[in-house]
Amino acid sequence: NQLIVTVGANQVPTFDKNKLGFNLSARYYLSDDLSVGGQFSIANKKYNRGFGYQVHNTLLNLYTINIPIQYDVVSNDKFTLGLGLSNGIMFAVLRNPDDVEEEEVYDSETGISHIYYKPKRLNTDAYFVLTPNVDFTYKLLELDAEDNVSMLLNFNVGYQIPFGAGNFSKSSTFRNYTFNFGLSFKGLVD
Numbered sequence: 001n002q003l004i005v006t007v008g009a010n011q012v013p014t015f016d017k018n019k020l021g022f023n024l025s026a027r028y029y030l031s032d033d034l035s036v037g038g039q040f041s042i043a044n045k046k047y048n049r050g051f052g053y054q055v056h057n058t059l060l061n062l063y064t065i066n067i068p069i070q071y072d073v074v075s076n077d078k079f080t081l082g083l084g085l086s087n088g089i090m091f092a093v094l095r096n097p098d099d100v101e102e103e104e105v106y107d108s109e110t111g112i113s114h115i116y117y118k119p120k121r122l123n124t125d126a127y128f129v130l131t132p133n134v135d136f137t138y139k140l141l142e143l144d145a146e147d148n149v150s151m152l153l154n155f156n157v158g159y160q161i162p163f164g165a166g167n168f169s170k171s172s173t174f175r176n177y178t179f180n181f182g183l184s185f186k187g188l189v190d
Contacts, residue, residue, distance in 0.1 A: 002029040003189045004037075004137075006154050008182015012043050012062055013160060013174050019043045019062070023180050027068060028189070033075060039066040039086060041180075051094060051168040053122050061093040062174075070135055082135040086158070090129045094168055095119035125166030127174065133158030137184055149187035156180040 003026065010023040021043025027035040043062045051058055066088030074081040100117040107114065137152040158178045162171040 001189045002035075002148075002186060003027070004029075004035070004152075004184050004186040006180075006182050006184040008154065008180055010041050010043070010178060010180040012041065012064070012178055013176035014043070014045050014060065014062065015047070015169070015173055018176065018179075019045045021062065023182060025066075025068060027070060033072040035068075035070050035072075035082075037068055039068050039088070040064070041066075046097070051122075053094075053096070053168075055096045055098065055122070057097055058122070059095040059097045059119050061091075061095065063091045063093070064129060065089055066129070066131070068133075078139045080135075080137040080152075082137075084133045084135055084156075084158075086129075086131040086133065088129055090127045090162060090174065092125040092127070092166065092169055092174070094122045094124070096122055123167050125164075125169050127162035127164040127166070127171055129174075130161045130163070131158040131178060132161075133178075137186075143185075144187070147188050149185065152184040152186055154180070154182050154184040 005026045011018040023041040025039035027037030029035045041064045045060045047058045066086040068086040070082040070084035072082040097119040099120040101120050103116045136155045140151045143149045160178045162174045
């Protein structure tokens with residue numbers, strides 16, 4: 001009955017090189033060594049080209065939603081080494097930062113409307129993604145001995161393999177090594 005939540009940064013492959021982004025994941029242990037969960041990551045990259053559209057600049061938003069499955073092959077009080085496979089969906093959203101659209105959001109609690117300006121969407125490509133990976137965690141400190149809550153340093157290295165075809169990108173555009181690092185919190189769940 002353990003849950004591990006990780007907040008950190010990730011490097012994901014894009015058109016020309018890896019881009020740093022944000023990563024949030026949670027995994028629940030089904031047994032002492034086997035865990036399954038959910039993961040969300042986001043990364044943004046600006047380009048000085050149009051990718052076939054009549055624009056000078058573009059902004060690429062990458063959103064990935066994965067289901068990670070991991071088996072811990074080495075596990076002791078201080079260190080864990082796990083082998084995993086994440087599968088999910090990646091959305092590559094191409095936007096024109098020079099053409100913004102207005103979006104009004106109403107806050108029902110305060111009764112105030114807020115107006116936001118976001119770059120206009122040009123196109124969206126979606127890919128199915130498999131990522132075999134190796135996960136390392138090192139226990140930094142124990143936060144609560146009674147509930148066995150610990151803070152861990154987490155590193156994850158994988159190889160992202162997207163499947164599918166896009167309108168402005170190819171699956172090979174996003175195929176490469178990925179690297180995630182961050183802080184994890186692990187504890188018992190009632």
